[in-house]
Amino acid sequence: xxxxxFFLIIILNxxxxxxxxxxxxxxxxxxxxxxxxFNKIESLESFINLKFDVDTAFVNVKVKRLVKKKxxxxxxxxxxxxxxxxxxxxxxxxxxxxxxxxxxDYCNSSGHKSNSYISAKYQNxxxxxxxxxxxxxxxxxxxxxxxxxxGKLKWV
Numbered sequence: 001x002x003x004x005x006f007f008l009i010i011i012l013n014x015x016x017x018x019x020x021x022x023x024x025x026x027x028x029x030x031x032x033x034x035x036x037x038f039n040k041i042e043s044l045e046s047f048i049n050l051k052f053d054v055d056t057a058f059v060n061v062k063v064k065r066l067v068k069k070k071x072x073x074x075x076x077x078x079x080x081x082x083x084x085x086x087x088x089x090x091x092x093x094x095x096x097x098x099x100x101x102x103x104x105d106y107c108n109s110s111g112h113k114s115n116s117y118i119s120a121k122y123q124n125x126x127x128x129x130x131x132x133x134x135x136x137x138x139x140x141x142x143x144x145x146x147x148x149x150x151g152k153l154k155w156v
Contacts, residue, residue: 028063038062083138083156095135103143119151126153
């Protein structure tokens with residue numbers, strides 16, 4: 001009796017040892033970092049902590065909430081030419097705002113907000129931005145599915 005109970009306890013301990021998942025820590029460039037490096041980045045106002053459960057591990061990611069970078073003039077000219085049909089549509093002082101809709105995903109396909117709430121919110125946002133001089137605003141989508149809940153925006 002004692003031998004079988006002892007054997008059962010040993011088997012349960014071994015299975016829990018092998019059943020635990022590893023934890024992997026990565027930065028916002030998806031480079032693997034140590035736990036200490038991950039914990040050094042403390043400011044919750046500047047970073048978002050994400051944890052993903054994959055098959056064999058937990059992946060912890062700490063990413064910046066807002067990333068500001070400069071793009072090359074060639075890339076800017078390419079973006080401008082893809083967004084407008086007229087060559088002189090943009091002036092040198094224009095501010096370009098691109099609102100990107102990736103299509104239906106986990107974040108925008110669920111929730112409790114009604115379509116009328118979302119539509120009113122985006123219509124108000126578009127009106128406020130359009131009041132600012134020298135602003136060209138574009139709503140760009142990957143897939144048109146789900147864009148109807150945002151109201152009558154001019155999608156590109």
